[in-house]
Each structure stands twice: as structure tokens, then as C-alpha cells.
Amino acid sequence: MALGRARRVLIAGGGIGGLAAALALQRAGLEPVVFERAEALRDGGAGLHIWTNGVLALDCLGVAGQVLETAPAQQVAHFSTHRGEVLGAWPVGDFVERYGAPTIAVERSVLHGVLREALHGSPVRTGAHVMGFEQDEDGVTVRFADGGSERGDLLIGADGIHGTVRDALFGPARNRYSGYIAWRGRSPLQHPDIPPGTFNAMFGPGTRFTYYDVAPGLVHWMSVANGPAGGRDAPGVREMLLRRHRGWGGPVADILAATPEEGIIRGDVEGRSPERRWGQGRVTLLGDAAHPITFNIGQGACQALEDALVLAEHLEHADDPVAALRRYERERRARTAPLQRIAWRIGRMGAVRNPLLIRAREAFMRKNWNTKAFAAAEKGQVAYGTRWAPARHPAATPAPAPAPAPAATVD
16 A cells, blocks of 8 residues: 555554544544553643643644643743742733633643543553564554554554654664653642642742642642652652752642652653654654653643644545655654754753852843743744634634744754
8 A cells, every 4th residue: 555545543652642643533534543551541640731732732632621621721820939039920811812722731641531532432452562563565563562463554653752663763762861850749739829720830949849730629740850860769758859848939838748648750851852853654753752842841742732633634635644744744843843942941941050040040031031931932832723723713813834844953
């Protein structure tokens, strides 16, 4: 089947990106099958910050309503020093009027469950550890750890930053450690300083603390600190975090104190420079497998959702699916490469611990965060989502799809 429309699309990875891709492809009339290595679909993790472009993507997938039943809509995104002094306040609530959808926070498990329930039939297979693949001019054969195999027209690698599919295509990935670690948790807490729709990112010396509510009475938080990769926490991690953030303003201590220690997750923060190639032949990548974006701009999940929709758009009526994959890659590389770089640079700014550099950071944020930074985030991140909803919200200026561009340069 060197030419002819693709029907059966194999997807490695059952996370947010893999399920969103399956849903988008299913809605486009294709037959996706998701292979997840875990014995059960992951519904853990903590919270996700979904900008308006991501919510518009969810709306196009037909699931925004279900997500918004529990996900708080944010009104103002606050940025402050660890002493509680305001550095910036972004009126993200205004996006509803401008673009027709809010910026939200949601539990990862909620979003994951909504995507899974929206799929028709049984296109998700758990306990299916993809070990490799072979492709020819007619299709792709995926090999599993148990010795089994599956045949399809195309393969999508949505198996994360350490994904098997990407490494099988191009060799071991050159991921890079950011120099900082993130501890994440969820706190069952009602607090007068955490009204519905709260978002606050606090900056300290070599460490940060971010918190936002993801459902009534449930707060997601993240503590970030510089340190070597590969570490493990001894018992008493919650007390360690309380010591780290002793004296910080706001409800930080109360959030940590209310968090069950066994639910605290530690992870080294990694990224990767934008790559020139995402695919070959009948195989391509999606989400973190293609473009890992550190958490610093809240676009990781949003970009995976966008990937899913754009991939489906290119494949829906394509008589040459291989050419369609290359068009998808060109379009999405042009979109995601700048976001990878911006997120990395903001992360480095947040990691400074030298007192002079901290003062310079605070002065810079006070001067620019409410004006230039917010305007750039809206233009460069949020407005893109109107490509899926301009008819419903004519006041918004649709963001055109990026024209095909040369391969992204590597930092």
C-alpha cells in the first residue's frame, strides 16, 4: 500500500497525547489502536495547567464540556517572590471573551479518563510493551516484549521523552537535564487564600513553588529546586519540603502540611533541543516523544492535544499518508520549537540563586511580566487555538497554520 489512504494507525503510548491522537483519528474516520506498556492505563500524576489553546483543542475533540465540569477556570495568574511580593498578574480570565474558552487547571487523571471514555469500541490495549518495529512500503509491524506483533498502516510514537519509537528511528535521544528537580503533590484542602481558579507561581533563591486548585477542595502543587539528577528521597520528604519553604508567603506551609507524604512524586526535569526530524516513512512522533517542553510555560499537554488534531487533519483525506506525515511534522516543528526554547530559558531564569541575579530577575519581571511577557504568551501560545473555533468566536482573529518551514535548528 505504497499509496492509498491509511486506515489502521498504531499508537505507542496511552498517555494524554496517545489517547488524544486516538480520539482525533477516530473522529476523522481512521482506526487507531493504542498500545500502553503498563498493565492498566495511568490515571495518576498530579495536576495540569491547560491554557486556552489547549481547551479549544479539547473542544474540537468534543470533550471540553466534560473536563470543564470539574476543572476550575482561572481568572488571574499570579507571579510573586517567595516573600509574597507581586511580580506580575495576568488576567487570563479575559481569554473567555476573546477566544471563547478559559484557561483551566485539571487533575491529570480526570483529563485522562475523559479522553478514554470518549473513544469508541476498545482501541486501547494495556500490557503491550512496544520493543521495536519494522516498516516496508505497505505498512508497519510493531514488536512487543511478549513476542507478539501487530500490523498497521502507520505508527505514531506517543511514548514520551524516553520513548522507544523515537530511539528506534534515530538512535538514543540526546535529552538534557535542566539542573533542577520537581516534587509534585495534591493536597485535599479548603483554604481562604485559595479561592476557585487560583494560580500562583512563587520564585525563591534556587527554588520555586507553584500551586493551583484542580477541583473543589483539591490543590495541586509543585516545589522545584536545583540539584543533581538521579537522587532519591529518604523518608520524611514532606518535612524536608516544609523546611525548604519555611517562611514563604501565602498558604505554602498549609498546602504541604495537608499533603499525604506517600502521594509526593519526585522527578528530574529534562528537555531536549528541537530536532530536525520527527519521522521516517510510515512512522512519526507526537507529544513529548517529539518535542519535550519543560513545565515552565504550561504548554506540554496543550501541544500534545494540538499535535493530535493537526495529525488527524493531515491524514483524514490523504491519498499519500507518508507525505501527510511529513506535512504534519513540518507544521508542528514550526509551532513547537520556539516553545521548547522559551520554556528552557524561563526555567534557567527561575533557577538562579545568586542574590544579584535574583534582584535582576525580580526587577525584570516587575517591569516586563505584565506587559511584554503576557502579550507574547497570548500571541505566541494562546491565539493559535482559534484555528479550531473562529466560526463560533468571530471576534477572535484566527491564527493561521504555520507555513511549511525548514527543519528547526538545534540549540
